[in-house]
Amino acid sequence: MIGRPKYLVEILRPENNNFGLLRLIAAASVVVTHAFWLTTADDAQQPLSALGHKNLGHHAVNVFFVLSGILVAGSLDRSKSMKSFVASRALRILPGLLACTLFTAFVVGPLVSSTSLGSYFSDARTWLYPIQVTAMAKISAGLPGVFATNPVPNVVNESLWTLKYEVLCYTVLTLLAVCGALRSTRPFVGVLVLSALILVRITFRPADPTNLSPIDHFARFWLLFLLGVAFHHFRATIPLRWSLLAAAVLVWWAGSATRFEPVLTFLATGYGAIMLASLPGGWARDFANQHDLSYGIYIYGWPVTQALVWFRPGITSLAAAALSLLLAAVLAWASWTLVERPSLDLKKRLSRASWRRSEPSSVVGVST
Template identity: 40%
Template sequence: MARLRGKTVFLGDVAQNRDNNLNLLRFLAAATVALSHSFLLVTGDPESRPLMKATGFSIGYHAVDIFFVISGFLVTQSWMRRSSLLDFTVARALRIYPALAVCVMLTALVLLPPLSNTSAAGYFSSFETFSYVILTASLVSPDGTLPGTFLTTPVANEVNGSLWTLRYEVLCYAALAFLGMSGILARRKWLIRTAFVIGLPLAALSLFPIAYADDTILGHFVRFGLCFGLGVLAYEYRAQIPLHWGGVVFLFLLTVAMRPYAVFPLSFYLLTAYSAFWLAYIPSGRIRRFNNAGDYSYGLYIYAYPLQQVLVLTIPGLMPLQLFAVTVATTLPAAILSWYFIEKPALAKKENVSAWLKRFGGQLVPGNRTHL
């Protein structure tokens, strides 16, 4: 039970409890991204997305922030549990790449060839097709195009507009591994100093509109670095963070009050982080049953966008909410199959993969975690 009579519940009290709402929260975040994209892909207008006028950012923007906050928290926990850099790297890679590779290949080689304006021979002989598969599946260039596809949709020539965030997720993993290998995560004084050295410039940059614009690399680093960093700090200081609905209300009112000011993005990041942890660990009852299901959020996130583009192309006249409903109905089966046949089996192999790499490549990749 998360809520104890007469006792304040702290994040550290419930963080080890697997009976939580994390699967549900991530699923809702992925669905919210699809909702935001439904408005964009139907209208072609970024300003049409929900919450754009109220907050200056889309509802999908805020949902992705939730992913990064939760990821910072859980991946820090994962680092603390791993015995080596190799184990950590294998676990992260198996979570991201197998399902991504399958999604990219199905999209490029099965789903879209019949819809391309290019002939089958031209499509499959095009360098663009196979460079898309390789560069997108590796996240080297996750925003590539395919020959003759989506030329007439409101958002033209875009195959999967969700995958670009995964590259920043991987960069956050690398940054966390560096902090762990250097011993900073194990020393709170050094962690706080590092948070100030890195976090304060990021926070200062966030005060300028260019730093949180959707289409700037600087903005992405500031935004995702702050959100992931909040998750890291939340894990390190979980024993000192109380979870109470009053905190959610306070941060909401603070964020509303900050709307006219440059610090508004910072207050929204704090609201996002605290609300995510409260929702993940405090509400109980029947809502917890969703956690018994698989984690379908990743599959929903990576498959929704190309399927939405196909729906916009093949069913003219769809309204945004109609597109969203059909998207969930068509993408959820793909997400479920991805979890049970790709993601979950891949994660189950992480110890075997680590052992194999240590056995055959131990001299190249250090097996034991050491400080730099």
């Protein structure tokens, strides 16, 4: 690309942005944050906690959902049919998740369970775990005796709880596409206006960050995801200016002690993400684009850290963070090479087959 990009549309091709690299950094940030929590069971020890009730992992997940909105909207735009879009989303999430649950239940579990091997493998929870979690029927399911003596006991993989909200965001976006709400600007603006009602809920309700309902969580994640979808929808008119980011950060800072903090945080985080994505990426961008390890690091990070804490009681938070990142990266590489990349190849073949069978009128996309 010649010259500095001026609008978001100019960086949406993978070779022109750092979306993959930002997702990798966000996944690593979540692992680091969890390492401090899992070694101490003290919320205050998590990075950035001193700045408020939101820690580093919280902000990293925000980035994940904004980028997901941009990328999934782009996937929808390119899909030749709704069937191929749904299949591509399923193939991106479920095979890697299934592999992670099988590894956790049948490799990690027997090594760290306080029960005997006979009791472990005769317990129905061991065999149900991969099914329940992959189907997202019971994403927080436990395993018999696993991590029972850790500072955060019996929690097998808390990181996975956000996946059901991501899938829910995909589902809502799919329904909006089927209804035609994403085909032109006017109905899409209507979606934005209706979603503003969610802003009213999270902005003006009594704040209690320690007691949030599923509706509260969905409100947060849907607004972040929708922000990414809106970025993609208006990509030709979204300017890339550091002065605008500075203004967004200033407004966020001014409103950080008010009820508007969540909304201002979302806007500053989202715009900051696309500005960072516009920077030159070099070899790091190329690596992240060729080897998408972010998902694997995210889903393996928690059980890896819990296992380290189990095998080495008293391990420091920094040591746990460093070792967890290393081991999670190794598992993520294996997952990417053996499971995720082959699934993506299958997704591409299905997309080509769907295009050969479909008529142009069946194409569902997001227009500018």
